[in-house]
Amino acid sequence: MTEFALFISAFLAATILPFSSELAFLAALKSGMPFSHAMFAASSGNILAIILNYYLGYFLYEATKRKLFHSKIGKRAFLMGHKYGYYALALSWLPIIGDPLTIVAGLVRLKFVWFVIIAGTLRVLRYWLIGLI
Numbered sequence: 001m002t003e004f005a006l007f008i009s010a011f012l013a014a015t016i017l018p019f020s021s022e023l024a025f026l027a028a029l030k031s032g033m034p035f036s037h038a039m040f041a042a043s044s045g046n047i048l049a050i051i052l053n054y055y056l057g058y059f060l061y062e063a064t065k066r067k068l069f070h071s072k073i074g075k076r077a078f079l080m081g082h083k084y085g086y087y088a089l090a091l092s093w094l095p096i097i098g099d100p101l102t103i104v105a106g107l108v109r110l111k112f113v114w115f116v117i118i119a120g121t122l123r124v125l126r127y128w129l130i131g132l133i
Contacts, residue, residue, distance in 0.1 A: 007045035014049030057106025081108035093122035
């Protein structure tokens with residue numbers, strides 16, 4: 001597996017597509033790819049995809065704002081997402097729920113820098129831990 005293929009698989013896995021970048025990461029390591037190359041390819045692909053997810057949520061806000069704030073539940077959900085959003089990002093590395101959380105982070109307009117620091121670091125740590133095992 002090449003670094004580009006690993007990058008693409010990690011990118012696609014961090015979108016809402018059902019795809020496993022962990023398996024691709026392990027396959028790359030097993031095929032002899034240096035650990036540092038695999039870490040860079042997988043981490044950068046994954047981080048770029050969560051940035052795309054963030055901006056997807058960010059721009060969805062404009063399309064859903066009126067509907068969101070006209071609903072009592074929608075307004076409450078938005079306020080709770082904004083209040084607890086950074087804590088929720090601690091779960092953003094998890095399969096299935098992590099990628100939608102990165103979209104919600106953009107929707108509730110969490111600060112982009114903190115979003116990248118928290119979610120990006122957790123994505124890198126996930127690959128690092130998998131590589132250690």
